[in-house]
Amino acid sequence: MNENEQPYQPDTEAVRIQTDRTWQMEHSTPMFLTSSFCFDNVEEMRATFADETDFNIYSRFSNPNVDEFVKKVVALEQAEAGYATASGMSAIFASFMALMKAGDHLISARSIFGSTHTVISKFLPKWGISYDYFDVNNPESLLALIKPNTRMIFVETPANPGLEMVDIAWLVEVANKHNIIVNVDNCFATPVLQKPILAGAHLVTHSATKWMDGQGRVLGGIVVGKKELIKEIYTFCRSTGPSMSPFNGWVLSKSLETLYVRMERHSASAFALAKALESHSQLNWVRYPFLESHPQYAIAKKQMTGGGGIFCFELKGGLEQGKRFLDALKMLTLTANLGDSRSIASHPSSTTHAKLTEEERLKSGITPGFIRISVGLENVQDILQDIEQALEASKA
């Protein structure tokens, strides 16, 4: 918010929201690498501990660098409030733990990030929170899963790795009838391309590690949404300690200054590559939110302003060609991250999802020849050439 309290355009807010200048008159926000903050006198300290001021106390609770990052994401998502955490997983975990209790029920899309699946299926039941998965390709199946104790619906849209999408406005309409919290992992789209809060979502979670950082340097996470829900999450995190480090907050706030231009380039390149490869003879299909052949193309057009930087395809030669394809790549990197300035290829069947059974993989849309590409900022012709030469070299 600028001095007139009139919000600027979001791409301006991402650049201009800034911690108050110190007496050094710096232009770029300095790093506040301090674990605690000082008080002039006992009365000021008392008032701060009593929540009568908004001064910082201790960096587990708040820190200027972390706050700057939070303010930007809150502005970009058009949310009421937010809290940043050490990683995307701690943001998601805190949103579950702060708002659900033993006896509650969670409904989640089946197509979700692997560690989120582990939290839901392995840990939540240990604490008496039950769950059901619904198939995002048949979203109406969710209606039959709603119970009197259903407290939250969690989705990822577009989902990792298969890019399945859910109509957020529809989900909110269903959830609001039953007083259920809608929690959307907006990691793949970023607020640049999709704003779930505007469609009525109550909470939005992010792994800031991915597109927000955009250069594969630091881990981070954030939850934004309704003030009263964020207050619970803050209270939980302040005591349990999954706080974002001031250093990471500083890096991530700087990263947001370039998020708009980066997402434009990532999306344009990914879309161009998806189109260029769509009819390639080595591929069964190519999937990208803005390709008309995507089963949920209409949803993408409705709630996203760009398709994002990820596309995927299926190799005709299955598991073995998948391994050969990765080995044949010369520029694209084999690494567990995504959302980097450098393009990354992954083959879930032989790596990240190798421990699942074939049936579990298929339920998550991961076929043996499934390849996910995170499109970087390199020249799009160089990315295309590398993929094409690796397809040729890995031919059955």
Ligand SMILES: *Cc1c(COP(=O)(O)O)cnc(C)c1O
């Ligand atoms: C990576 C990722 C996460 C987890 O984030 P971390 O920062 O690695 O903890 C959650 N959701 C999605 C969609 C992701 O891609």
